[in-house]
Amino acid sequence: MNPEETPSRPGAVDTALDAALRQHFLNEAEPDDDGFSQRVMVALPSQDVRRRIGWVEWVELARLTAVSLAGCGVAALMTVSDGGVEGAQMMAAYALIGLLIFWSIPSRWSRG
């Protein structure tokens, strides 16, 4: 990009600048690897850790699904039909509420 070679029209200047920027940045030398890749490979977590992360995500998904289902169950049981809420229904509802609370609390088991 010698000044003497530069075009005078604004559009052409933009194009020339665009090309010069692209050439400058793309032609710039990349740093040598110099053991960098090796250090990355050493820093990688093991396959077990990677698998465990996948397992934890599934457990979390299952927990959220269970909580949602329990919520729906409580809502269904508490719906008063013509005969009113019976004792068995109340017991089931309380059990589900208990499970809802239990599942909603993050625990070390559900975190894998």
Place this chain on the structure above:
Amino acid sequence: MARAAAGDSHAFAELVRAHQGYLRKLLGRVCRGDQARADDLAQEALVRAWRALPKFRGEARFRTWLTRLAYSSLSAERPSLPPHSETSEETGELGQHSDFAPNIDWRIDLDRAMAGLSEPQRHALLLTYCADLSHAEAAQVLGWPLGTLKTQVLRGRMRLREQLKAWEDPL
């Protein structure tokens, strides 16, 4: 890619070797020449890529995805890019020729002009020119709307043009 996603560390090592150069070059620029910090960020991004690779669906280029991981590490350090951190006035002596060949002079002036851009403009230009991403890919990396990215590129380029005016308009 598929082998690396399935857990083949040799295949992943190939990916690392193929992409580390461009990523470290880009991050070196982003970190204003602090290559040690750039390498730390690059390493973090690659480790995160290894963890997340099974979920990579190939909807974006691997390079775009990796750059996005690196930028998310960067934004974890600095929660938000400043909207318009107006410039350290490092304009220097643009247009004054020294004993260097013109091409080298131009590069030095360009580096000075880049240092004087606002952070959004600098990131937009670096991703577009240094990482060779399309506008859409750069917008994706930065989490900006495409229009915002284009505006920042345009403003950054206009500013560079002003700073490098001596090189385009010889009197």
